[in-house]
Amino acid sequence: MSDWKKDVEVLVHQGKISVPYSWTVGSTLSRWYCELRDNGKIWANRCPGCGTVFVPPKAKCIHCYLEPHDWVELPGTGTVETYTVVRYEEPKLHPRKAPFVYGLIKMDGADTCLLHFIDEIEPEKVKVGMRVEAVLAEEREGNILDIKHFRPLG
Amino acid sequence: MEKVAIIGVAQSKYEQNKPETFAEMVYDVTRRALEDAGITKDEVDNVVSVSSDFWDGRTISSMAIQDSACAYGKDITTVEGDGTFGCLYGMMRILSGSFGVTIVVAHHKGTESNMNGITNCAFDPLVERKLGIDAVSSAALQARRYMNKYALKEEQFALVSVKNHGNAMRNPLALFPMEITVEDVMNSRRIADPLKLLDCSPVTDGAAALVLAAERQAKKLSTRKKRVWLLGVGHCSDAYRLGDRDLADTRALKAAAKRAYSMAGIVDPLREIDVAEVYDAFSYMEPLWLEGLGFCDDGKGCEYLERGYFHFDGRLPVNPSGGRLSANPVQVAGLAELAECVLQIRGEAGDRQVGEVNVALAHGINGMCGQSHCVWILGR
Ligand SMILES: [Zn+2]
Numbered sequence: 397m398s399d400w401k402k403d404v405e406v407l408v409h410q411g412k413i414s415v416p417y418s419w420t421v422g423s424t425l426s427r428w429y430c431e432l433r434d435n436g437k438i439w440a441n442r443c444p445g446c447g448t449v450f451v452p453p454k455a456k457c458i459h460c461y462l463e464p465h466d467w468v469e470l471p472g473t474g475t476v477e478t479y480t481v482v483r484y485e486e487p488k489l490h491p492r493k494a495p496f497v498y499g500l501i502k503m504d505g506a507d508t509c510l511l512h513f514i515d516e517i518e519p520e521k522v523k524v525g526m527r528v529e530a531v532l533a534e535e536r537e538g539n540i541l542d543i544k545h546f547r548p549l550g
Numbered sequence: 551m552e553k554v555a556i557i558g559v560a561q562s563k564y565e566q567n568k569p570e571t572f573a574e575m576v577y578d579v580t581r582r583a584l585e586d587a588g589i590t591k592d593e594v595d596n597v598v599s600v601s602s603d604f605w606d607g608r609t610i611s612s613m614a615i616q617d618s619a620c621a622y623g624k625d626i627t628t629v630e631g632d633g634t635f636g637c638l639y640g641m642m643r644i645l646s647g648s649f650g651v652t653i654v655v656a657h658h659k660g661t662e663s664n665m666n667g668i669t670n671c672a673f674d675p676l677v678e679r680k681l682g683i684d685a686v687s688s689a690a691l692q693a694r695r696y697m698n699k700y701a702l703k704e705e706q707f708a709l710v711s712v713k714n715h716g717n718a719m720r721n722p723l724a725l726f727p728m729e730i731t732v733e734d735v736m737n738s739r740r741i742a743d744p745l746k747l748l749d750c751s752p753v754t755d756g757a758a759a760l761v762l763a764a765e766r767q768a769k770k771l772s773t774r775k776k777r778v779w780l781l782g783v784g785h786c787s788d789a790y791r792l793g794d795r796d797l798a799d800t801r802a803l804k805a806a807a808k809r810a811y812s813m814a815g816i817v818d819p820l821r822e823i824d825v826a827e828v829y830d831a832f833s834y835m836e837p838l839w840l841e842g843l844g845f846c847d848d849g850k851g852c853e854y855l856e857r858g859y860f861h862f863d864g865r866l867p868v869n870p871s872g873g874r875l876s877a878n879p880v881q882v883a884g885l886a887e888l889a890e891c892v893l894q895i896r897g898e899a900g901d902r903q904v905g906e907v908n909v910a911l912a913h914g915i916n917g918m919c920g921q922s923h924c925v926w927i928l929g930r
Contacts, residue, residue: 406569413607421676450794452677458789478698478797480690481743486666490682498683500691500793509793511678511691524698540680 421538424455427467429538436532438543440506442466451506472530473549474501477509481519491541495519501528501546512540516547554641555768555777556928558587558761559889564725564877566661568755572606575757576657577618583759584620589651589771594761596649597621599628600636600656600881604668619655632829633758633885634914634924638783640762651771652762656882660753672918674791685831685918686750690742692797692919693834697744699798700849702834704744708735709855710833711748711875717862718872720901725754725877735833749833751878758885760892778892781909781929782816784809787922797919800842806923807843814927816909819844820866823927825894825904826911827887830873835920836860839913840868843925867904870894884914884924891928 421429424441431437440451445460449468457464479499482490490496497519500509514522516531528546536542560582562568562575570578576599584591597619599612608614612628619626627643629636633656640654669685696702712732718724730748738747768777786805789795807819816822828843830836837851845866846854854860860868869875871890874883891910893899909929916922 411607417675419675425676452791452793454794458794478691478695480687480694480745481740482687482690483740483742484666484686486682486684489666489670489684491680498681498687498691500695500797508791511681511683511793513681524694540677 422455424453428453429542432532432542433536433538436536438470438472438503438530440468440470440503442468448508449506450508451503451510468505470503470505474503474510474528474546476514476522476524476526476528477502478524479514479522481522497522499528499546512543513545514547515545552645553765554644554762554780555765555772556760556780556888556892557763557768557772557776558583558589559759559892560586561723561758561886561889562756563723564754564756564879566725566752566754568659572601572611572657572659573615573618575755576615576655579757579759580619580653580655583653583761587761587772587776589761591620593771594620594651594653595624596640596643596652597624597626598636598640598643598652598654599626600631600633600654600885601628601658602630602881604671605658605660605663605880607663615657619653631881631916632914632924633882633888634912634926635785635916636885637760637762637888637926638785638924640760641780641783644762644764650763650767653759654762654885655757655759656885657757658879658882659755660880661755665753669918678792686745687742688792688918689832690745691792693744693832695797696834696838702849702852705732705736706852706856707744707749707833708732709852710830710836711735713855713861714830714836714869714873714875717870717902718876720870721872721876723877724872725752727872727876745832751831751874754877754879756877756879756882756886758882758889760885760888775896778895778928779930780926782810782812782814782927783925784811784813785922785924787917790917790921792919798838800838803839803842803920803923803925804844806925810925810927811844814929816927819911820846823866823909823911824907825870825891826866826868826913827871827873827890828868828913829883829915829920830869830875831878831915833875836868836873839920842923843911843913862904870899870902870904884912887912887914888926888928891926895928895930
């Protein structure tokens, strides 16, 4: 390594990449979100091969590679399988201010977990195994935030 | 099948805010890896770059480092993922019969960008991405699930961080060599419960390069002392969506390990493997992956750690380099592990040499919470 490198003032250029996208939601998730938006219902779909019930619904079963054609309505309740209390701020990413709680919620009537916020409870009081229910947003736009969060049941 | 050897390695020092550009880092490690192998760029006809366009902020970024990777006038291709997968692709291209001596070179400059923003973009924009989840918060969900499934304690995970930062004291390339205690980890800033600052690996800049050659060429070009054979490899992926997996179930890793062991003829990994570098992006990952790799039963990784099995002077030293907890140059990490295994086998690992090493294991992951795994067995 030549000596001149030690004396160089290394500059830093600031940059930012901003590229818009218009992603199609596809038929499976669109049907799910439309039910959520228009009727306030959380649906799931079931694999005809192994019977696994997926929520959010899937275009194909991860096990059998078959199309889960049967749609089932879920009661919107579930059990916390795991959770975390997020303590750091990331204002451009997080729809809410820290501290807040993410949970993976094993939905009643389904075999998979749904990732969402757990709220209306002090973060320190959230527990694995806790029963929760979905709270829907009043203004719904056909995306995952149409579920506002989950809260303790009863 | 013809055997493939690693005949040269080089790593940068792992640092934050490195003043070099990607291309400068790639030039540095590629040149030194060729030097280590004792060959010139003219003997190379296959270059595999490992990087992530999102992290780089530049698309098809292998094009931008092509000349630095000595691919000017040659072919270059890219693996976007961990370095262990880059090595796999390098080996596959050799075994296809179409390519000879191969450079696999990885670069990463994570400290120039925002990790949470980039790892958030690994999630489905149609579902989870809108919730703001990222690598750290999803890892926290996995840590809690693992704790809950096997009744583990945060203090047990903290011991991984203590061990690995301690190991880094012997590695001049590591970013954070530190003598710390379980208490220090427990008292460090809470990030996403149960993870504290010292449970999380620091995003680090760096580069690493390997020179690969098929048996006939390897024997012609390099000395016996420099040659380290790729004895086995296995790879497997689990479901993309976190909610479709049991985050404490290492089924994909088990499948990957089984294939690597079977290819290398390993029957009892704990007895036959002398050193392991595993992907400890977070403290809890090390015991979880050690279970998946078959070094102990499910749920027993922390207990074995507490009994000293995985310490520097233990039965199977794990991450004697200091691991990802002491420097995490993300895509580079797996290539750094492979380079460390090569140095251990050659007996050239300096203060971090764990003793005589005949067989070493390197393990890398792709995707959130270890969706995908690649396991390598290396030997003399
Ligand atoms: Zn199925």
